[in-house]
Amino acid sequence: MQTLQVDLGERSYPILIGEQLIDGDFLSRHIRGKQVAIVTNETVAPLYLERLTRHLQSFSVTPIVLPDGEAYKNWQTLQLIFDGLLAARHDRRTTVVALGGGVVGDMAGYAAASYQRGVDFIQVPTTLLSQVDSSVGGKTGINHPLGKNMIGAFYQPQAVLIDTATLTTLPARELSAGLAEVIKYGLICDEPFLGWLEANMERLLALDPQALTEAIHRSCAAKAAVVAADERESGIRATLNLGHTFGHAIETHQGYGAWLHGEAVSAGTVMALEMSQQLGWIQQADRDRGVRLLQRAGLPVVPPAGMSAEDFLQHMAVDKKVINGQLRLVLLKALGEAVVTSDFSRDVLESTLNADYNALTPSPNA
Amino acid sequence: MQTLQVDLGERSYPILIGEQLIDGDFLSRHIRGKQVAIVTNETVAPLYLERLTRHLQSFSVTPIVLPDGEAYKNWQTLQLIFDGLLAARHDRRTTVVALGGGVVGDMAGYAAASYQRGVDFIQVPTTLLSQVDSSVGGKTGINHPLGKNMIGAFYQPQAVLIDTATLTTLPARELSAGLAEVIKYGLICDEPFLGWLEANMERLLALDPQALTEAIHRSCAAKAAVVAADERESGIRATLNLGHTFGHAIETHQGYGAWLHGEAVSAGTVMALEMSQQLGWIQQADRDRGVRLLQRAGLPVVPPAGMSAEDFLQHMAVDKKVINGQLRLVLLKALGEAVVTSDFSRDVLESTLNADYNALTPSPNA
Incomplete structure (x- = not known):
């Protein structure tokens, strides 16, 4: 496993890169509270959701499964995340985990930035695009009918976990x-x-x-x-x-x-x-x-x-x-x-x- | 006129308190770009919008008038702000001005925090509640059907202008x-x-x-x-x-x-x-x-x-x-x-x- 640091003062965080990081305690080590919401989509959930959740047995875990695709990177889909967090009564010490590609990461990150004005956030990118780009650097957001990524926040994660083995299931x-x-x-x-x-x-x-x-x-x-x-x-x-x-x-x-x-x-x-x-x-x-x-x-x-x-x-x-x-x-x-x-x-x-x-x-x- | 400073390091800003601050260059002095969007509501607009705009002739000004009331502090109304900004092609150097009470300030502030991941923001509160509370401190946001102020951001304004004379029109x-x-x-x-x-x-x-x-x-x-x-x-x-x-x-x-x-x-x-x-x-x-x-x-x-x-x-x-x-x-x-x-x-x-x-x-x- 290789580790990189994104150096942003008090908002610094590590990027972990390696095979099979989804298994083990790599994720749980970076969670500070007791509640976790895993935001993913219909394509990624059957592949990795159960494996990731298996290592979170000491946490209260809420899976939130979104439809897959850039066409859903909008407010209506973002609301599904807020609905899931509120229905399961997540408080401001919850951690939102993004499991998926760039769309999932951008939306989960913006939801984490906005939920109760900001909760913890961890990226588990499963596409090459999100692993090398969108999961690092804190850009989050959604599209507007008049422009892409027009609504969002700069919001840094607590950590980025890159499991290169997830690329074997990528088209x-x-x-x-x-x-x-x-x-x-x-x-x-x-x-x-x-x-x-x-x-x-x-x-x-x-x-x-x-x-x-x-x-x-x-x-x-x-x-x-x-x-x-x-x-x-x-x-x-x-x-x-x-x-x-x-x-x-x-x-x-x-x-x-x-x-x-x-x-x-x-x-x-x-x-x-x-x-x-x-x-x-x-x-x-x-x-x-x-x-x-x-x-x-x-x-x-x-x-x-x-x-x-x-x-x-x-x-x-x-x-x-x-x-x-x-x-x-x-x-x-x-x-x-x-x-x-x-x-x-x-x-x-x-x-x-x-x-x-x-x-x-x-x-x-x- | 009295001036207070909110001391937040590089995010510090002044609170100006006095009569007739809506008139004069108090507002324009705190605007850094060329575009301004004034977010207000149907009740406040007839009272103060034209007076405030009169002193912004060297700027490109977009008024955005929302329906009045806490019942409209939701995503649908927030979208009206984004729609107005995008339709008038506001770029990331625009300044969003909140002219109104707490609902206008909270929504305009969250819109400013989120538009293109953050643009400048100035509060011109016109109710006593917003003058002594919500316009100071950077809490912004909207309500969710399952909870009040559940979606939002901590986002500090560039300045707060409190014109006490606006209270003469307050119920x-x-x-x-x-x-x-x-x-x-x-x-x-x-x-x-x-x-x-x-x-x-x-x-x-x-x-x-x-x-x-x-x-x-x-x-x-x-x-x-x-x-x-x-x-x-x-x-x-x-x-x-x-x-x-x-x-x-x-x-x-x-x-x-x-x-x-x-x-x-x-x-x-x-x-x-x-x-x-x-x-x-x-x-x-x-x-x-x-x-x-x-x-x-x-x-x-x-x-x-x-x-x-x-x-x-x-x-x-x-x-x-x-x-x-x-x-x-x-x-x-x-x-x-x-x-x-x-x-x-x-x-x-x-x-x-x-x-x-x-x-x-x-x-x-x-």
């Missing part, structure tokens, strides 16, 4: 979606990691435990460092959103759940690479290296066929990165060096939105 | 409701203030500006000191809830909005006085002094006729002050000295719930 499409965020860390701040990923992509896709642990550890370490430097995203933390402004526009336009978050981020990252290249900040070969790696991870590298430049602009206007009406984007000054910037012309943005992504995508056999 | 019943919290400060931590209130109750009820400013200043100073010592209510802050556990049970049982919050707190405070006296901690004369003061303020001092001891116990079981299944109450060791305690028998609690409050109430002419 291949979701494994790929998680790899989009893994590749992101290489692109924004760890160029050598890109080389490691190029050398180990097949091992990752084959769920080699050592390769997974290495990739997750390196991703979480990158995220923990960025979050420690800028918890509330006033500066450098925004670089974690490489590809996300374009990606959120894709998700909103297609309807939540049609594209997986990681898939939308992948296509959005290709657009950010293209724009960085058009601005002359990275070489065409750099762009193609990123696109090729996303493609090898099984990810889409072309935005939706029916989505116009106008569609993108409309959805991007309500993005959280819009400051005083000015659009800010995460772009690359080099591979491994991201910046948050509004230092680009409207022309370059529109040229990026109108680019022929099918043409720039290298053939899978290239 | 007498709501002025009295505010006085319940004013009297509370005397009971829990400022015994000399009780003497001042006994000497000045008629001036307060006649809206004498100097008496109001004194009472508000002294109440806010007491609250600011308690909040600075214990922001997240792990200890002493809970003493501010004198009468509130009984009071919340009354509000929940009667249905939100049937009794004003201050009215329920008043009857609840009488119950806390009675229980403290039954425990032998205060004298009968102390109890009667508190009851008499609440009565002179025009407040109910007898719980609802149809509400049984069983009704109270049922509603109190989900109170936020229940820790690990044990009921904790705010009681008085002396006038001016409150404690949070579970050091009482079930018998004394039941005897308190079954007491004949009509009998112990002194005649208005006594």
Whole structure:
């Protein structure tokens, strides 16, 4: 088992990474009260709920099982958590445990932040995406019909437990979606990691435990460092959103759940690479290296066929990165060096939105 | 104008108290961005919205007018705030201003805490209750069908602007409701203030500006000191809830909005006085002094006729002050000295719930 620390003063917490962490007392050691609510979904519950609960016999445990999917990341589903907590009379010393992917973690975290104005919270992420990204750093929330993640809180967990063995039950499409965020860390701040990923992509896709642990550890370490430097995203933390402004526009336009978050981020990252290249900040070969790696991870590298430049602009206007009406984007000054910037012309943005992504995508056999 | 500081490190903020603060640049000086959303309700908007907006001509202002009343302190109404912010494309540098009473302040504050995971927030309370209590200290939230204030956040404003002249438009019943919290400060931590209130109750009820400013200043100073010592209510802050556990049970049982919050707190405070006296901690004369003061303020001092001891116990079981299944109450060791305690028998609690409050109430002419 490997342990990382997210360093946030009195809100610091550990990330535990290893196989079979769901079994044993790894979870119970971080629970301070006597009541526990395990928030999970219909897909994950049959796989892991009973195993996790088996080690909590000295606690009063309330399972809260939500419907599965990004389409349910809304207030109506959040209410099910509050209903469950109140019906079982959980007090303010309860602990909310998120068992599942990013949607479960975001909703359970926001529920923990809001229930009685804040109770303890522990993340047990079971998808690669949530293990390397959403479970670390304290961003929680739900979607609004007019925008993704518009309602939420910065709320740090007591601990994050990453059991790499849970990835054996993850659909291949979701494994790929998680790899989009893994590749992101290489692109924004760890160029050598890109080389490691190029050398180990097949091992990752084959769920080699050592390769997974290495990739997750390196991703979480990158995220923990960025979050420690800028918890509330006033500066450098925004670089974690490489590809996300374009990606959120894709998700909103297609309807939540049609594209997986990681898939939308992948296509959005290709657009950010293209724009960085058009601005002359990275070489065409750099762009193609990123696109090729996303493609090898099984990810889409072309935005939706029916989505116009106008569609993108409309959805991007309500993005959280819009400051005083000015659009800010995460772009690359080099591979491994991201910046948050509004230092680009409207022309370059529109040229990026109108680019022929099918043409720039290298053939899978290239 | 008087100014108080709530001392919370980097989250410190000023409370400004004076006449006609709604006019002038008192508000605009505390706004950091260019966008402002003024959250108010149908009753307050015709009185003060235009006056407040007149001094914000260099900002982009979105008024958001909610229905009036505790019955609307729920998610459906909160959504109206998010809808208004998103429709007008407010970004994360916007400022949410609460113009109204406690319900508006609690909902606008929770909306500010949650919108894009937290934006700036300013309180402009227009009821005595919100001026002396809810606008100071950062408690925000909404009700749930199974419990009052169950969903929310601790979220501090940038500033609190208290315009005492707004009390001239406040119904007498709501002025009295505010006085319940004013009297509370005397009971829990400022015994000399009780003497001042006994000497000045008629001036307060006649809206004498100097008496109001004194009472508000002294109440806010007491609250600011308690909040600075214990922001997240792990200890002493809970003493501010004198009468509130009984009071919340009354509000929940009667249905939100049937009794004003201050009215329920008043009857609840009488119950806390009675229980403290039954425990032998205060004298009968102390109890009667508190009851008499609440009565002179025009407040109910007898719980609802149809509400049984069983009704109270049922509603109190989900109170936020229940820790690990044990009921904790705010009681008085002396006038001016409150404690949070579970050091009482079930018998004394039941005897308190079954007491004949009509009998112990002194005649208005006594």
